[in-house]
Amino acid sequence: MDTQPHTENYWNRNITSLEAPGMRIVPPSRFISQLEESTLIIQAGTWVIREACRQNKLWQDLGFEPFRISANLSSRQFRSESLVNTVRSAPADSGLEPRYLELELTGNLLVDNTEHAISTHACSEGVRYHPVH
Numbered sequence: 051m052d053t054q055p056h057t058e059n060y061w062n063r064n065i066t067s068l069e070a071p072g073m074r075i076v077p078p079s080r081f082i083s084q085l086e087e088s089t090l091i092i093q094a095g096t097w098v099i100r101e102a103c104r105q106n107k108l109w110q111d112l113g114f115e116p117f118r119i120s121a122n123l124s125s126r127q128f129r130s131e132s133l134v135n136t137v138r139s140a141p142a143d144s145g146l147e148p149r150y151l152e153l154e155l156t157g158n159l160l161v162d163n164t165e166h167a168i169s170t171h172a173c174s175e176g177v178r179y180h181p182v183h
Contacts, residue, residue: 086124095127096136103144103151110146120152128155137177151177 085091099121106119127133141148 082124086126089126091124091126092130092132095121095124096132096140098122099136099151099153100140100143103140103146106150107144107146110150116147116150118150118152120154122154141177148177153177 082091085094102119102121106117110116123133137148137151137153140146141151
């Protein structure tokens with residue numbers, strides 16, 4: 051997982067990529083669609099959220115100024131029943147305050163009742179919502 055700083059609003063974005071042995075880093079555009087077609091996208095997304103929280107807390111413990119870290123949600127992960135538990139447990143397990151976790155919804159994410167879904171999944175846990183356009 052690569053972390054890209056976003057200094058304009060002082061938050062970091064996590065980009066998941068793969069490093070194949072003897073090859074260059076494989077960008078997300080080459081493997082995310084296959085993960086989306088399987089249930090593995092939910093497990094990968096859970097790992098990204100947990101790792102983002104763990105890494106952010108580690109940086110804070112090392113003396114860095116607290117900042118928000120962002121994780122993208124796939125449409126399948128957003129609709130999964132496990133998301134609420136992940137959003138609750140990942141910050142708690144790492145010791146990160148939930149306000150330092152931000153969830154990004156990609157443009158292709160379609161939800162019938164967005165406001166209700168967002169408040170149910172994220173905002174009720176103290177996590178910031180940041181739409182990606």
